[in-house]
Amino acid sequence: MGPRLKKKYKQLLDRYFLVIIMFGMGCTNDQHEVKEYYPNGNLFYLGFIKDNLEEGTWTYWYENGQKEEKGDYKQGKKEGLWKYWFEGGGLRKKASYEEGLHDGAYEEYHSNGQIKETGFFTDGQKDSQWCQWSKGGKLLAKVNFRKGLFHGEMKSFYETGSISAYGIYKEGKMDSLWTSWYSNGNMAMVLKVEKGQQLFLSIWDSLGNYQVENGEGTFYYPVQGEKGIVKGQIKQMKPIGKWQYYDDHANLVAEDSLIYSLIKFPSIESFKK
CATH class of the missing domain: 2.20.110 (Histone H3 K4-specific methyltransferase SET7/9 N-terminal domain)
Incomplete structure (x- = not known):
């Protein structure tokens, strides 16, 4: 059995x-x-x-x-x-298997019938391009895999259709130039990564003003999937001291050196399931 x-x-x-x-x-x-x-x-x-x-x-x-x-x-x-x-x-998903492992095309649907996620498996591991859509049918993200690891281009989008982030993965790690944008189209962050090391970081507020330049400054940034703001200091490309997390009413929720870990590029974590 x-x-x-x-x-x-x-x-x-x-x-x-x-x-x-x-x-x-x-x-x-x-x-x-x-x-x-x-x-x-x-x-x-x-x-x-x-x-x-x-x-x-x-x-x-x-x-x-x-x-x-x-x-x-x-x-x-x-x-x-x-x-x-x-x-x-209503159909929830379709998946192909070989000897008990995911192998072949994969499709998942929202409860309203709209496509939610598409991709491909090889020998139980995510492979090739995967895409995600909103319940309203808007493309939210495109990311590439190789042998279960992020590899190649990543793009994420707001429901308006404007791009929210772009970057390159190499064997599961961020590589090359990464850029994110606010919903108003202004640039939010530029990050240069090479062999897993951050070489350059610049961050702007939603009005286009510098917060962090050449890896140093005070950082305010919306938390992906939340309504709060992260605030902290960056020096020589690294977070220093205690960072704060404020809710959407400007109330301090938490203060800790690990708060920096809340900062993630949009629409990537959901592909790791």
């Missing part, structure tokens, strides 16, 4: 009295159909077992009767195209 089935089976044992119907149990080497039901009578899963492993087409349902996922197993491992649905209906 594969890990997917074992996990589900244990979850239901903890909560419910199960009704299990199995056919063709006379010989353990024979393929036989298995069904399992929720207490309300709806199917939980329908599939086949051979040599105590999932085999052939399997379908899983939510307790409300909505289909959850469907695809094929081969000797207990996912194989070929699998489809997944939201509990309320």
Whole structure:
């Protein structure tokens, strides 16, 4: 019995009295159909077992009767195209597998049906170009992978369509020139990186005034995905002293030397899942 089935089976044992119907149990080497039901009578899963492993087409349902996922197993491992649905209906994602590993095209959707993310896997690792979109259908980011690591161009965008960041990755590390912009189009940051080392840093406020020039100055910057502001000192390309994090009402939330780590280029972290 594969890990997917074992996990589900244990979850239901903890909560419910199960009704299990199995056919063709006379010989353990024979393929036989298995069904399992929720207490309300709806199917939980329908599939086949051979040599105590999932085999052939399997379908899983939510307790409300909505289909959850469907695809094929081969000797207990996912194989070929699998489809997944939201509990309320609507396609959630499509993924291809080979011997249980992601392999091939990948598509994920928002609950409103808009495409959320597309990409490609090779031997279980992200590969080639990946893209993300908003619920409104706007392109938010494009980034390239090689053997599971960021490699090549990265671009992120505001929902208006204007660019928010551009940079280059090399084998998982930032490389070359990185630039980010405010939503009004003004430049926010320019960072020069070579072999993992920062060589040059300039930062502007949203009005175009220098905050940090040639790697030194006082830094104010919006936190990606938050409404707060990070403030601190930079000298010789490095943060010094304690940094502050203020909320959108200008209240001091935290003060620590690690606050600097809140600063990230937009739309990159979500690709690391």
